[in-house]
Amino acid sequence: MKQSRLGSWIALIIGTLYFVVPLAGTFEFSLRMRSGEYSFDAYRSVFSDSAFQDSFVFSTLMALATIVIGVLLVVPTAYWVQLRLRKLRPLIEFVTLLPLVIPAIVIVFGYLRLYNSSSFLPMTSEIWSTNLLLAFSYVTLALPYMYRAVDTGLRAIDVRTLTEAAENLGAGWATILFRVILPNVRTAILSGAFLTFAIVIGEFTMASLLNRPAFGPYLQLVGANRAYEPSALAVMAFVLTWACMGLINVFGRAKQIKHAP
Amino acid sequence: MAFLEINQVRKAFNQNVVVQNVDLAIERGEFVSFLGPSGCGKTTTLRMVAGFELPTAGTIRIDGKDITHLRPNQRNVGMVFQSYALFPNMTVAENVAFGLKVAKRPAAEIGPRVDEMLNIIKLPHLAGRYPYQLSGGQQQRVALARALAIKPQVLLLDEPLSALDAKIRVSLREEIRSLQRKLGITTIYVTHDQEEALSMSDRIVVMNEGRVDQVGAPFEIYNQPKTRFVASFVGTLSVLSGTVVDAASGVLDVGGQKIVAGRGFPNAKAGDACAVSLRPEAARLEGFGGQGATTNMADHAERNRLQGTIEEVAFLGSVIRIKVRLGDNILSLDTFNNPGVTPPERGAKATVTFSPADLLVLEGV
Numbered sequence A: 001m002k003q004s005r006l007g008s009w010i011a012l013i014i015g016t017l018y019f020v021v022p023l024a025g026t027f028e029f030s031l032r033m034r035s036g037e038y039s040f041d042a043y044r045s046v047f048s049d050s051a052f053q054d055s056f057v058f059s060t061l062m063a064l065a066t067i068v069i070g071v072l073l074v075v076p077t078a079y080w081v082q083l084r085l086r087k088l089r090p091l092i093e094f095v096t097l098l099p100l101v102i103p104a105i106v107i108v109f110g111y112l113r114l115y116n117s118s119s120f121l122p123m124t125s126e127i128w129s130t131n132l133l134l135a136f137s138y139v140t141l142a143l144p145y146m147y148r149a150v151d152t153g154l155r156a157i158d159v160r161t162l163t164e165a166a167e168n169l170g171a172g173w174a175t176i177l178f179r180v181i182l183p184n185v186r187t188a189i190l191s192g193a194f195l196t197f198a199i200v201i202g203e204f205t206m207a208s209l210l211n212r213p214a215f216g217p218y219l220q221l222v223g224a225n226r227a228y229e230p231s232a233l234a235v236m237a238f239v240l241t242w243a244c245m246g247l248i249n250v251f252g253r254a255k256q257i258k259h260a261p
Numbered sequence B: 001m002a003f004l005e006i007n008q009v010r011k012a013f014n015q016n017v018v019v020q021n022v023d024l025a026i027e028r029g030e031f032v033s034f035l036g037p038s039g040c041g042k043t044t045t046l047r048m049v050a051g052f053e054l055p056t057a058g059t060i061r062i063d064g065k066d067i068t069h070l071r072p073n074q075r076n077v078g079m080v081f082q083s084y085a086l087f088p089n090m091t092v093a094e095n096v097a098f099g100l101k102v103a104k105r106p107a108a109e110i111g112p113r114v115d116e117m118l119n120i121i122k123l124p125h126l127a128g129r130y131p132y133q134l135s136g137g138q139q140q141r142v143a144l145a146r147a148l149a150i151k152p153q154v155l156l157l158d159e160p161l162s163a164l165d166a167k168i169r170v171s172l173r174e175e176i177r178s179l180q181r182k183l184g185i186t187t188i189y190v191t192h193d194q195e196e197a198l199s200m201s202d203r204i205v206v207m208n209e210g211r212v213d214q215v216g217a218p219f220e221i222y223n224q225p226k227t228r229f230v231a232s233f234v235g236t237l238s239v240l241s242g243t244v245v246d247a248a249s250g251v252l253d254v255g256g257q258k259i260v261a262g263r264g265f266p267n268a269k270a271g272d273a274c275a276v277s278l279r280p281e282a283a284r285l286e287g288f289g290g291q292g293a294t295t296n297m298a299d300h301a302e303r304n305r306l307q308g309t310i311e312e313v314a315f316l317g318s319v320i321r322i323k324v325r326l327g328d329n330i331l332s333l334d335t336f337n338n339p340g341v342t343p344p345e346r347g348a349k350a351t352v353t354f355s356p357a358d359l360l361v362l363e364g365v
């Protein structure tokens, strides 16, 4: 009993060190821009860089667009699969997992061939349509996470009976989807949304090859040319991602409390 | 013409026929139960009335209007589910208001109507609670209020009480019935609990393997079952098997003792094997002081008498159920509890008496 507890403490400490030491090192390094003393100069330099602000805003807007498109695509699909096409579920799950298997570079080369300026659908010839294409590609990248989150949320409620109850009370499909189904998977959608945000904010390949001024390529650029700023950015990216995870947890917990008997 | 008419309705899933040519006419304001074993097609029939399943053949009419092909949200039919199916994201009041909001009723009408419904189910103080904060019985009452708020033409309930514990079940079924009477709403109630069906219904539809075996008032179903299935499914029944001695006068031999069946055996001849059955309350134990709840108190001399031994005595409170072994047959009989008389001992010799008129001769024996 005591032995095993000691063992698990050791495992925990080793695991924590494994993650914390590099992070602490990065943080320490990011404070050393001014020679001889610790300072936040690297952070000040990052924040004052207008390219940082522009690319961060661009990627944030992209993430929001991705979340909206993703929700509108995934929720009705997962709902319909759950309600009527249960047999297709393994197939749909397989399809939603494909983006994890196919490298982003392959997808984006596919896009460039399909949608280049001399193709039947020249989406890359205008800035707005390239942005749209980028958002769609982000939807694809985030699909495994969004679909899983929503599907799990839908499994937690009795979709079929709730749908029938609403139908019986006179509701049409739009009412059922927006007033009954969506509110009940809201926390699942939120956790999918935070994961999507975390993915999009740091994504490099798609944005770089589609030549859009996103945060990922900016990080890469800074990393190749500066010394202290990349560490500051890495720490900020960590904090941002963890904030997303923390928010998922907060909403997840709120849901648990709400559904406790 | 009846208010709700189910005409020659069939339902097959792929090749599997689960409802076969059901015909049923339900009058306005009537409370009808579908009673039958698991898998006999009760829910499927109900779901066709609600519009969740499309009949393979046949028509369903409400108030003369053919609704067979209407979408569920275009029918004015209220449904209560076994699992309550309250919307988890809405409060009790919002749940009850849902149908009215969907129908775009003015707010000035919705508020009072919701209050009225919550008063009817006696839960006005819980209007702001969420479903997960309610007990099962409370949830089902809210589900009932939600279904009734839109003033449906027909109310459908699919085993609404089966997830609740026994005490609540009894009190809630009385509440549902009195509410149904007060509102005069035509109701179909699905159950596999015969006590529920017998105590609540104006008429009972006994279903078996997708067919309607018998339709009748509880008294009729219980006392004049048409088929062996109905007789054995509704209430307890002891079956005595023997051979016919005299078909015309109904004399038969049960394990060497002769008894008379009041109605005779029109389709049999002497020497044929036969079986008759008896309700537990129709038989009495001779010499035991408890009064049988006999329906036919015929002259003592005319009663059938069978000798046997007491096999089992079960004290159920107001009644005592005694099983008597008669050769190969076991006969159950009920007597009222009498505090002044001790029940008979197991293994004791006993004489059972019953009137020839109480013996049921069933089809399909």
Ligand SMILES: Nc1ncnc2c1ncn2[C@@H]1O[C@H](COP(=O)(O)OP(=O)(O)OP(=O)(O)O)[C@@H](O)[C@H]1O
Pocket (backbone or CB within 6 Å): B013, B018, B036, B037, B038, B039, B040, B041, B042, B043, B044, B045, B192
């Ligand atoms: N969607 C379906 N697809 C295929 N078969 C079905 C479907 N729904 C019901 N059945 C079959 O139809 C038969 C009748 O089912 P139904 O649910 O009507 O029974 P029930 O009388 O309500 O039983 P219970 O008392 O168990 O609820 C069952 O054998 C069931 O397996």
Ligand SMILES: [Mg+2]
Pocket (backbone or CB within 6 Å): B042, B043, B044, B158
């Ligand atoms: Mg059923």
